[in-house]
Amino acid sequence: MPGLFTWANLVSQMFNGLVLGALLALISSGLTIIYxxxxxxxxxxxxxxxxxxYAGYLAFTATGSYVVAVIAGALFVMIVGVIMERVIIRHFYxxxxxxxxxxxxxxSIVFVExxxxxxxxxSRSVPPPPWGVGVTQLGFMxxxxxxxxxxxxxxxxxxxxxxxxxxxxLGMIVRAGIEDAVMVDSLGINVYRVFMIVFGIGAMAxxxxxxxxxxxxxxxxxxxxxIMVQTFVVVVIGGVGSFPGAILGGLxxxxxxxxxSMINPGYAYVMxxxxxxxxxxxxxxxxxGVRGRD
Amino acid sequence: xxxxPKSSTGPRRYPFLVEGLTALGLFAGPFVLPLLGFAPNxxxxxxxxxxxxxxxxxxxxxxxxxxxxxxxxxxxxxxxAAYLLTQDMVTSVPLALLIGTVGAMIMGVLVGLIAxxxxxxxxxxxxxxxxxxxxxxxxxxxxxxTGGENGIPGVPTPRIELFGMTxxxxxGWAMYDFLAICYFVGVVVALRxxxxxxxxxxxxxxxxxxxAQALGHSVAAYKLTAFVIAxxxxxxxxxxxxxxxxxMPPDAFSFDTSGQLVMQTAIGGVGTLFGPLLGAAVxxxxxxxxxxxxxxxxxxxxxxxxxxxxxVCFLRRGxxxxxxxxxxxxxxxxxxxxxxPEEAPVxxxxxxxxxxxxxxxxxxxxxxxxxxxxxxxxYGGLMANSDIDFTVKVGxxxxxxxxxxxxxxxxxxxxxxxxxxxxxxxxFEGRDITGRSVTDVCQLGLTKSYQVNQLFTRLTVRExxxxxxxxxxxxxxxxxxxxxxxxxxxxxxQVEHTLGLVSLTARADTTVSALAYGEKRRLxxxxxxxxxxxxxLLDEPLAGMSPSERVATxxxxxxxxxxxxxxxxxxDMDSLFExxxxxxxxQEGKVLTEGTPDxxxxxxxxxxxxxxxxxx
Numbered sequence: 001m002p003g004l005f006t007w008a009n010l011v012s013q014m015f016n017g018l019v020l021g022a023l024l025a026l027i028s029s030g031l032t033i034i035y036x037x038x039x040x041x042x043x044x045x046x047x048x049x050x051x052x053x054y055a056g057y058l059a060f061t062a063t064g065s066y067v068v069a070v071i072a073g074a075l076f077v078m079i080v081g082v083i084m085e086r087v088i089i090r091h092f093y094x095x096x097x098x099x100x101x102x103x104x105x106x107x108s109i110v111f112v113e114x115x116x117x118x119x120x121x122x123s124r125s126v127p128p129p130p131w132g133v134g135v136t137q138l139g140f141m142x143x144x145x146x147x148x149x150x151x152x153x154x155x156x157x158x159x160x161x162x163x164x165x166x167x168x169x170l171g172m173i174v175r176a177g178i179e180d181a182v183m184v185d186s187l188g189i190n191v192y193r194v195f196m197i198v199f200g201i202g203a204m205a206x207x208x209x210x211x212x213x214x215x216x217x218x219x220x221x222x223x224x225x226x227i228m229v230q231t232f233v234v235v236v237i238g239g240v241g242s243f244p245g246a247i248l249g250g251l252x253x254x255x256x257x258x259x260x261s262m263i264n265p266g267y268a269y270v271m272x273x274x275x276x277x278x279x280x281x282x283x284x285x286x287x288x289g290v291r292g293r294d
Numbered sequence: 295x296x297x298x299p300k301s302s303t304g305p306r307r308y309p310f311l312v313e314g315l316t317a318l319g320l321f322a323g324p325f326v327l328p329l330l331g332f333a334p335n336x337x338x339x340x341x342x343x344x345x346x347x348x349x350x351x352x353x354x355x356x357x358x359x360x361x362x363x364x365x366x367x368x369x370x371x372x373x374x375a376a377y378l379l380t381q382d383m384v385t386s387v388p389l390a391l392l393i394g395t396v397g398a399m400i401m402g403v404l405v406g407l408i409a410x411x412x413x414x415x416x417x418x419x420x421x422x423x424x425x426x427x428x429x430x431x432x433x434x435x436x437x438x439x440t441g442g443e444n445g446i447p448g449v450p451t452p453r454i455e456l457f458g459m460t461x462x463x464x465x466g467w468a469m470y471d472f473l474a475i476c477y478f479v480g481v482v483v484a485l486r487x488x489x490x491x492x493x494x495x496x497x498x499x500x501x502x503x504x505x506a507q508a509l510g511h512s513v514a515a516y517k518l519t520a521f522v523i524a525x526x527x528x529x530x531x532x533x534x535x536x537x538x539x540x541x542m543p544p545d546a547f548s549f550d551t552s553g554q555l556v557m558q559t560a561i562g563g564v565g566t567l568f569g570p571l572l573g574a575a576v577x578x579x580x581x582x583x584x585x586x587x588x589x590x591x592x593x594x595x596x597x598x599x600x601x602x603x604x605x606v607c608f609l610r611r612g613x614x615x616x617x618x619x620x621x622x623x624x625x626x627x628x629x630x631x632x633x634x635p636e637e638a639p640v641x642x643x644x645x646x647x648x649x650x651x652x653x654x655x656x657x658x659x660x661x662x663x664x665x666x667x668x669x670x671x672x673y674g675g676l677m678a679n680s681d682i683d684f685t686v687k688v689g690x691x692x693x694x695x696x697x698x699x700x701x702x703x704x705x706x707x708x709x710x711x712x713x714x715x716x717x718x719x720x721x722f723e724g725r726d727i728t729g730r731s732v733t734d735v736c737q738l739g740l741t742k743s744y745q746v747n748q749l750f751t752r753l754t755v756r757e758x759x760x761x762x763x764x765x766x767x768x769x770x771x772x773x774x775x776x777x778x779x780x781x782x783x784x785x786x787x788q789v790e791h792t793l794g795l796v797s798l799t800a801r802a803d804t805t806v807s808a809l810a811y812g813e814k815r816r817l818x819x820x821x822x823x824x825x826x827x828x829x830x831l832l833d834e835p836l837a838g839m840s841p842s843e844r845v846a847t848x849x850x851x852x853x854x855x856x857x858x859x860x861x862x863x864x865x866d867m868d869s870l871f872e873x874x875x876x877x878x879x880x881q882e883g884k885v886l887t888e889g890t891p892d893x894x895x896x897x898x899x900x901x902x903x904x905x906x907x908x909x910x
Contacts, residue, residue: 041415088607097414098360099606102560105362105553106603113596121592225549229426232419240416266434273427280411280420 008141013262014255019147019216021254022154023209027227028234028246029161030205036241037177037198040089041097043104046228047111048203052077052210053219054115057124066129070211077207078200080111085199090192108224116221123218132215146215153212158247161205165243174198230257233272237279239289248287316481320474324467332575334466336582338538340574341473342531347559347570348484349527354556355565356488357520358500359413362552363421364528366405366428369547371398371529373432376446376542377439387452391533398529399522406521410514413503422549429547446542469538476534477571480527484567486776487523491764494779496520498761501750508712508748509825510736510765519773557602563614572613662721663688663829663859664709664740669718671704671883678704679883682718686829692861693874695894697904701883702863703745706833709861710742711735722829737770739828743819745837745863749806755817756789756802762824763788788824796820796850812843816850823854830854832862836869848873871895879903 031045042048056073060066084107092100127133132146165171173194177184185191210224217223234253238245253272260271279287308314327337346368354360375394378384384393409420432440440446452463452472463472487493495516498506507513536542545551554577555570562573577598584594609616666684670677679701686692696702707713709720711732719728722740735741750758760779767782768774779785793799796816801809806817819835835851836844848869851862864870870877871891879886879894881903887894894900 035415041418088603091607095610098354098358099610101360101362101415101418102556103603103606105556106599106606109553109599110596110603113593113599117593117596229422229549233423236416236419236423264435266430269427269430270435273423276420276423277408280408284411 009262010259012141012143013258015143015147017255017258018251019150019254020257021251022151022158023213023250024227024230024234024253025247025250026154026157026161026209027206028231028238028250029158029243030202030209031231032235032238032241032246033165033174033243034199034202035235036243037174038089038093038195039097040092040100040104042089042199042202043101043228044084044108044111045203045206045231046224046226047108048077048081048206048224049210049213049227050115050219050221050224051080051111052207053126053214053223054119054124054210055207056211056214057126057219060126066126066132066215069126069214070208073211073214074204074208077210078204080207081203082196082200084203085196089199090195093195108228112221112224119221121221123220125218126211126214128215150212150216154209157205157208157212161201162243164201170194170197230272233276235286236276237287239286242286242288245286245288312485313482317478320478323474324470332579333582334470335538336578338469338473340571340578341470341477342534342538343555343558343574343578344568344571345473345477345480345534346528346531346555347562347574348480348567349524349531350555350559351565351567351570352484352487352493352496352527353520353524354559355567355569356493356500357496357517359517359520360418360556361409361421361521361524362418362549362556363405363409363423363425364524364555365547365549365551366421366425367398367401367525367528368532368535368551368555369428369432369544370401370532371395372532372536372542372546373440373446374398374529375533376449376536379450379536380446380448387450387537388454391530391537394533395526395529398532399526402522402525403518405525406518410517410521422552425547425552426549429544429549432544432547440544441542443544445544446536447540449536449540449542451537451540473534473538476530480530481567484527488567489779490775490777491768491779491782492516492519492773492775494757494760495764497753497757498750501752502748505744505748505750505821506761508710508732508736508741509762509821510733510741510770511761512733512771515771519775523775557598559612561602561605561612563612563616566612566614569612569614576613661688662686663690663723664861665721666709667719667721669705669708669720670716671701671708671713672716677883679708679715682880682883682885684878684885686859686861688859689857690859690876691855691874692859693870693877693891694861694863694880695865695867695870695877696880696886699882700880702880703833704883705880706742706831706861706863709831710740733770736765736825736827739826740831741822741825741827741829742831742833743822743835745833747814747818749814749817749821751806754803754805755798755809756793758806758817759789759792759820759824760785762821763792763826766825788826792820792824795823795854797846812839815839815843816847819847819850819854827858829859829861832860832864834864835862836864836866844869 027045027049031042035041052073055076056069059072060069063069088103088107089100092103128146132149134145135142136145136148165174173184173189177191177194230253234246234249237252238247238249252275256271256275257268260268283289323337346364350361350364371394374397375390378390378393379387384390405424409417409424412420433442451465451469454461454463463469495506495511498511499513499516503513532546535546558573558577559570560573561576562569562571580598580601581594584590584597590597605612611619662685664686666682669679669682669684671679682705694702694705704713708715711727711730711734714729719726721727722735722738725738727735727738727740750761753761763785764782767785767788790799793802796819798813798816798820801813806814809817815835815838819832822830822832832851836847839847844866851860851873854860862870862874874891876888877891877894878888879900886903887897887899889897
């Protein structure tokens with residue numbers, strides 16, 4: 001409700017911001033660990049998000065189960081990511097960054113158009129699970145139950161990602177790879193296998209976010225583009241390659257977008273961009289970024 | 295994507311060949327293209343994309359900066375022009391287009407100042423985000439001026455009055471004439487820019503920004519220049535879009551616009567200037583063909599996306615690059631094979647006199663040229679250098695030795711201001727240069743040749759040296775966008791002279807990537823030399839050379855040293871002892887001792903430092 005500034009409105013918008021921020025944090029984490037480990041910025045990451053939604057939609061129409069839809073959406077996108085890495089991306093590790101951007105950009109168009117070709121341009125929707133319908137009384141206000149669930153589900157997903165990254169052998173290799181992939185390779189670890197797994201996990205993060213978000217929005221083939229642009233801002237704010245940075249950046253971006261939208265939605269992007277500029281001026285490597293990485 | 299180095303600094307046989315062929319092609323367009331099934335409106339759109347792409351190719355193909363946000367400037371230029379024309383604030387279409395272009399360039403400066411703070415993928419991400427912001431600005435906060443989702447309808451067609459004649463530009467092929475003239479002017483301007491000293495430096499920045507900086511060019515300023523040039527071309531193209539359609543569409547600002555430009559450029563060929571035009575022709579032709587002839591409906595974009603992915607995978611340099619390679623394969627097979635020699639020919643040291651170092655006012659005859667006091671560098675807990683006092687006199691030939699890890703390279707990096715010291719001061723020719731930039735220091739006459747080659751690998755040997763010489767002759771930044779490098783006094787002499795000095799005259803027009811290792815090493819020294827430094831630092835000039843190459847290089851260094859001050863780091867003791875007059879020994883980041891080669895040879899402390907002490 002633009003123009004209507006009340007405390008109730010503000011709090012409710014902050015909750016909306018939290019939902020958006022949590023999703024952005026998860027998607028950005030996927031993007032940033034792929035970049036950090038493989039050195040590839042995946043411009044098809046937004047398309048991964050979108051495909052997660054559509055794959056989940058298909059699974060939902062087939063089974064009617066929300067849980068199956070979420071699992072199918074995440075797994076499908078993970079498989080797409082692994083195939084993409086095996087067939088195309090791996091041939092681009094030794095090529096310039098610009099070529100990697102071009103090919104992933106081309107793939108994003110292929111994915112979007114493929115979905116448009118199969119599903120048409122009409123929007124689709126997935127209903128929330130039966131245990132997530134309706135509103136919840138928070139004491140001071142009513143808030144849609146499913147949106148609260150989204151925050152919870154995403155928080156769990158981020159926690160799982162954290163455990164994988166910081167508490168497992170694979171995660172140790174990934175984090176070492178972010179520091180110095182050549183060194184890890186020369187330690188006798190099969191970096192290419194790790195790369196494939198990381199690409200799969202990164203893609204899955206986007207796909208998972210896509211299907212979890214599906215009941216909140218309607219699915220369209222181009223929904224990923226917008227999310228990807230926001231993800232870029234998140235990553236620039238948080239610092240490329242930084243997992244904590246992606247979470248912090250996501251939460252900040254979510255709040256900026258929702259709170260500005262309450263006052264005037266037209267300026268939401270301007271404010272987001274202003275925040276990015278501020279970070280670039282004050283801390284060019286991002287809030288949690290490592291200096292000297294490019 | 296690699297750029298084909300089409301234009302070389304060498305004398306061009308037919309100076310206006312490309313311009314002439316472009317004019318001819320544009321003239322033939324209306325006669326030939328309809329036969330191929332092109333509608334006039336499609337051709338007109340291709341011309342606009344081509345013009346848009348000229349600037350983008352200068353940015354991406356020539357400077358190496360991939361922006362996914364060019365729609366911001368395309369839209370800005372278009373909406374400014376359309377607004378002025380439809381509000382009757384400006385009645386002349388060309389004037390409105392010009393104002394729109396200037397507006398887009400101003401946006402370019404503002405956006406560039408932010409986006410250019412980072413490079414590579416960061417730069418790409420920031421441009422995407424900024425362009426998206428422009429899209430939202432157009433759509434909502436500025437909709438009172440831009441018409442929001444409706445755009446600006448009613449953009450008039452041009453009416454040009456020249457020499458008492460009035461040319462009322464119509465639509466279709468009549469509009470083609472107007473657009474073709476605009477495109478032609480664009481090509482002429484772009485070619486001038488690419489061939490100018492600025493254009494050369496942009497290519498150098500693409501290949502090796504750090505070395506371009508170390509040679510004394512203000513890389514940040516040149517990058518901004520390229521960015522603003524691209525914004526300018528985008529602005530005029532956006533304005534023409536409104537004129538062509540009689541309507542300024544809001545999707546000019548969309549991400550799709552930027553994406554389509556990138557794809558068309560990559561399809562046509564990056565770094566060729568004409569790639570975007572060819573790419574647009576292929577793109578729009580296939581779109582029409584797939585949509586109407588094959589009745590694929592909306593699947594046309596899917597097919598084009600697949601084509602694009604395959605192209606990026608297999609035809610790295612786009613259609614033009616592919617054609618060039620094919621042509622070379624068919625007609626110049628022998629030449630290509632001759633390009634890669636198995637072994638570096640051992641240089642024949644020429645009798646060429648070295649280029650005199652620059653003469654500066656108040657030269658300190660026999661005085662001190664460089665003095666470092668208490669120089670320290672700390673990396674976390676590691677003291678790479680601690681408290682080094684170091685003085686070099688004018689005309690001296692100094693050697694620095696020390697075991698691995700003694701801090702020699704760090705010391706050099708501090709002297710050339712590549713890394714700031716943690717404490718201490720550096721004085722060069724009486725000036726305190728502590729904390730100055732590497733670019734400024736090179737401009738003052740202090741530069742370095744690198745331990746690991748830092749060359750512009752896609753340029754020729756002559757172009758490499760030209761880049762270095764330009765830094766001295768033009769200063770760190772100059773906007774001579776339309777100047778012919780031939781008209782720079784002393785440039786070709788300096789380049790030819792350096793070529794002779796490092797014995798690379800016969801290889802002058804060879805691309806660096808095709809040189810043998812020893813040749814690259816000599817070019818590395820030549821790059822530093824071509825800036826005419828008064829103090830030259832050489833970081834392991836003999837590294838990786840064969841014994842015969844070492845002998846020749848020592849001779850070369852001796853001849854360079856005449857009338858110049860040099861400091862040399864090397865591990866080859868015999869060569870160094872023969873070359874230099876005075877040696878400083880570094881150990882564990884400190885000065886161990888100093889002396890003549892003979893003193894150092896017989897110094898037991900030095901021996902211990904190298905062979906390891908018995909104590910401990």
